Amino acid sequence: MDVDTGNVTGEAAPRRRNAASTREAILRSAKIAFTRYGYDGIGVREIAQGAGVTAMLVNRYFGSKELLFAETVESVFAEPTLLTNDAATLSRFVAATLAGDESDENDHVDGFLLMLRSVSNPRAADILRDSIERHFEQQLAALLPGPDSHERVALFLSLIAGFQLMHNVLDSAAMTRADPAALARRLGVLFQQLLDPAPA
Amino acid sequence: MDVDTGNVTGEAAPRRRNAASTREAILRSAKIAFTRYGYDGIGVREIAQGAGVTAMLVNRYFGSKELLFAETVESVFAEPTLLTNDAATLSRFVAATLAGDESDENDHVDGFLLMLRSVSNPRAADILRDSIERHFEQQLAALLPGPDSHERVALFLSLIAGFQLMHNVLDSAAMTRADPAALARRLGVLFQQLLDPAPA
């Protein structure tokens, strides 16, 4: 199983004998591999192969698979994605992104996929919970004024996670048979219901 | 790691030397173990131990771990849960069940937990997708008249799955800090939005 870090994307091969760039290459390979296969679904050998090195260097530079995963998660959730938008445009933006074709590289999607495919491992879940709380939930609650902000944030994230789970991970028939445009419309209504500070 | 099939629930120990009841005991242990730890998170040894037998009998009676999982999934999703209700009461019922204490045995919850914790494994995902489509989505779509029934079913299942993921699997801080009553209220509003045949 090759990971295909995408040597097409940039810097070709001359990376050997450089600690910093080797570390980066491993981290990049790990991000792709963990996102695609989940924490339990990929081994350090394959991650190393995707970076063009041997498995030994993974432990050399990151200590263990678990520590590599922690740094991968941190790296993915550190870059702001959904939070860059204001509450007014957020619902449409997220709905369109989720329901749209998964062809182009949408980093928002990737962050959630990494979570969905790894959360069944308890140690990975601990790491994910901590990172998501630090980078997501607090800022998101501040972005949603009005009553029940905590509850609305929880449901907002639940809906994103659940949609991606059914659509990209389980690939459920209900999603497959659904019309993308209608899906985006219905999804947008739900998001607005959560983001608008209407009392309930 | 013991699975604790609950020898308290019924038939105590005198089950030895009986093919049918041994099969049942293994299946019951598998249901608990797969739901709690996911497909990759538990081994046949531990499942067998939870049934009071050795690992060999698992393969003897079910062929392989994968076939045991398939039969477990089928067994869990075969019993009707959400579908017993009519559309009118469904939104309140599901919202209250999800947001309520997870202390009592709610089988609805268990079915989704089994899915959430195993879907990261591709072979398990195939099994789950097939079973869910056969037992859930078709009947659910028939229960939801009005426009965009496929899309609304997809979002209905997404919301349930996502909520359980954030609440019971990831145990996210947004969920932990949320007020259960307010959560149930907001959740109910979202479900009604999907179940009511209002055009969009």
Next chain:
DNA sequence: GTCTATATAATGATAGAC
């Protein structure tokens, strides 16, 4: 009908050479 013992393969991690 169920067991002990084992085959085979894969995993994460490490030792030591260059």
Next chain:
DNA sequence: GTCTATCATTATATAGAC
């Protein structure tokens, strides 16, 4: 800085005894 070789553990699955 990176490699080859290996250790220790664990996994599923099977062979053969009783």
